[in-house]
Amino acid sequence: MSKKKQKTFRPKARLPRGFGDVNAHEVRTMAAMIKTIGEVYELYGFEPLETPALEFAECLGKFLPDADRPNEGVFALQDDDEQWMSLRYDLTAPTARFVAENYDALAKPFRRYQTGTVWRNEKPGPGRFRQFVQFDADTIGSAEMAADAELAMMWSDVMEKLDIARGDYVIRMNNRKILDGVLDKINLLGDDEASAATRLTVMRAMDKLDRLGSDGVRLLLGEGRKDESGDYTKGAQLDAASIDKVIAFVEAGKDTNKATLTALAELIAGSEIGEAGIAELAEIDVLTSAAGYAEDRICFDPSIVRGLGYYSGPVMEAELTFEIKDEKGNLVRFGSVGGGGRYDGLVARFKGIEIPATGISIGVSRLYAALDKLGKHKAASVRAPVIITVMDKSERATYQQMAMDLRQAGIRAEVYMGSSGMKAQVKYADKRGAPLVVIQGEDERANDEITIKDLVVGSKASKDITDNEEWRTSQVAQITIKSADLVSKIQEILAKPHHQH
């Protein structure tokens, strides 16, 4: 052996980008959110379903891993028998698989809700992760607009149950058939490849109205647009008349849903598919209006596009409309926190027969981030445990009994599990945010007493004490009680206002 020290390999402790740890506060608030959303879904009659994280790649849809880039878009791996499996990238595709697999046994329409983690192998950004949580509800096997209307209203209920005030959010709704109507009017509904490609470009451009404004969209519909970094995006090369039509369409939103429908009807008059879409939205409007859900909650917005893949009828998006400032004072808008719509073709991939379906997907992770910045999380705070210090290790059983007594009364309590001295123990309690510290050393034990130190009161008192001698010897915010009174005394102290949240 050489005398040189072998350099031991130490991996850098780090996480792949787009993945994040979830701390105690986040776990609790996220769980509370999920509970709230689930309760609303249950109220509407939806049933829970869980499916696995991995599915056969071919079941999830068009993102089949190929030999060159097996993990583009999805995380995929090969089973023993070389079949490709993928981590699910949404909850809709697994649901379609489930329905196709169990179709005969299900009560139709099948109404289920599901929450879970999904994974996407793509570039992360602010508010965008490679692993995140969604919470979906779908009605499968109904072509009725009532199903879409119900989801929009339920979504609105969810937002308000999460303490997002009416006006701070809005469910925006459009219809893919109306979008097709516009494309129809500018002669882009052809089956040829060129039309299909231009269609995509046009829809992408329309979807960017909120971010780029109508001037930016105009550029994307025409020649192309150069962004501030100098990168150039080629446009759809439409002629001026067509551009005007598309712009008029995306800006056709009015103050009331009825007025929007009227405006849209004029713009796409003569297109069969477009008129069908307007009829669908009109039907939804009747139902939502009758239930009292006005434009301040569910708003028809012609600029909503929502993905390019499978939607076939109404599409919707939940948007947070308030703005707040970040640490640097910049205005931050959260924007979309979920999407949904009708996808009549999805189950047909498996069954051959078309089964109409509609659903919504709430982006729990994004919504969480937004509510966190708003300070709107409820039920998030759990009181830290009372810490019982270990003054004499030989008395551990006694301290343990104190903790058990407190727990019996429903009070979080823990005996200090480390081996440091008292100073470190109180410091530990402080760092944990403990409300109280329980102390029983030799002196107390001799008199069958226990000392309770109130860390909240002590913290306030420390501001007026600059002398350490005084701080130490005055034993600030401490009381000594009879051992038998431990639980009742602590209950009494914790009921005081300064220990309430």
Next chain:
RNA sequence: GCAGUUAUAGCUCAGUUGGUUAGAGCGCCUGGUUGUGGACCAGGAGGUCGCAGGUUCGAGACCCGCUAACUGUACCA
């Protein structure tokens, strides 16, 4: 994917036209205080200056390549 910017301690960042042992604040640890959080005081740990090459007597700084992160943009079931 494309473009721009950046990379120095756990965090936020200094580091002069290239010059000796690379700094500060905050945080962390220890002691002042063997039975007490904060404040204060004293001390301490922590860096292959992203990686690899080159220019130079000499590189944290200059040049080339790579990597990563950030921002914008594209894509987004």
